[in-house]
Amino acid sequence: MEFVGRKVAAKERAIVANHNLHSLYLFQKRADMRAFYEKADLIEIDSTPMIAWAKLMGHPVSRDHRCTYLDFREDFWALAQTHNWRVYHVGGEAAHNDASKAAILGRFPKVHLDLHTGFFDMKGADNDALLADLKAKRPDVLLVGMGMPRQETWILANLERLPDCVILPVGAAFDYEAGVMYTPPRWTGQLGIEWLVRFFHEPQRLFERYFIEPWWLIPQALRDVWRRRSIA
Structure with missing residues (x-):
């Protein structure tokens, strides 16, 4: 949040x-x-x-370093309200955006928040219209919540056309705000079991992510171990 504040101020x-x-x-x-x-x-x-692996590799990290939207959202919106930041969110379904905005304004009624659905043609007239709206609204902070890798590739493809603002990919952040996606209690993250709680609520969507994809990282993990042994 300190980093975001410095960049917005500058x-x-x-x-x-x-x-x-x-x-x-x-x-x-x-x-x-x-x-x-x-x-x-x-x-x-x-x-x-990743925290556990970093500690194994000798880095001075702890679970305090884990940071996700659900952890920083109250601090973020409090700062946005206090400093009158203009916030623009691209993401979510149009049908849910009103509920997302209402949930945020219910907690922070003076926040300046604009919304745009994440379901649009990223290479056509829809995208040009969105970029024109961003240029006109001149947000201080742009939240992009379209899931990986769509949100990252959109930011990369349009970076030079985006206004000078702080850009954060935030995934399903506003689905949590709208109440259309289960929000795990924050203590589950501190205990390292948030992924398991999420899986029980969305097994079909998350099975490959949690039980298949990590196996592809084993070669990189072994190389990390080898490099650490070589340095030692």
């Missing part, structure tokens, strides 16, 4: 990305995802397994 464009096991899998498979993370100015850790 009217500088910045990308605050995040990494979890799913993004690491996509990072290995897609050149555009690798290019996106090269552009990022700050990368959050959004994964308890």
